[in-house]
Amino acid sequence: xAVCSTILQRLYPYLDGExxxxxxxxxxxxLSRCRSCREAVALERRFLTTLRSHxxxxxxxxxxxxxxxxxxxxxxxxxxxxxxxxxxxxxxxKPSTEPLTSTRSSSGKSPKRV
Numbered sequence: 001x002a003v004c005s006t007i008l009q010r011l012y013p014y015l016d017g018e019x020x021x022x023x024x025x026x027x028x029x030x031l032s033r034c035r036s037c038r039e040a041v042a043l044e045r046r047f048l049t050t051l052r053s054h055x056x057x058x059x060x061x062x063x064x065x066x067x068x069x070x071x072x073x074x075x076x077x078x079x080x081x082x083x084x085x086x087x088x089x090x091x092x093x094k095p096s097t098e099p100l101t102s103t104r105s106s107s108g109k110s111p112k113r114v
Contacts, residue, residue: 007037015045
């Protein structure tokens with residue numbers, strides 16, 4: 001019975017094709033010997049088939065699909081061309097080549113460019 005409980009724990013992954021080959025073969029070997037587990041698998045398989053045939057999802061509206069497609073395209077472009085900054089100089093802000101004065105003004109403000 002311990003083997004049956006292990007098989008029944010793997011029932012849905014087995015029916016959904018989510019088990020690896022080795023594990024699926026173990027389940028199938030057990031099912032070939034165990035009538036009780038075979039009946040449980042048959043019942044669940046019929047249930048899932050019925051459920052899937054009646055639970056067809058409604059497609060999203062065209063406008064939503066368009067917005068999602070555009071968002072995906074924007075994200076792909078953002079990843080391809082990351083924003084400037086973070087240690088990179090911006091092309092619109094060039095460093096000044098004018099020297100700074102070495103003394104502070106009487107107001108105590110930072111040195112000015114000459």
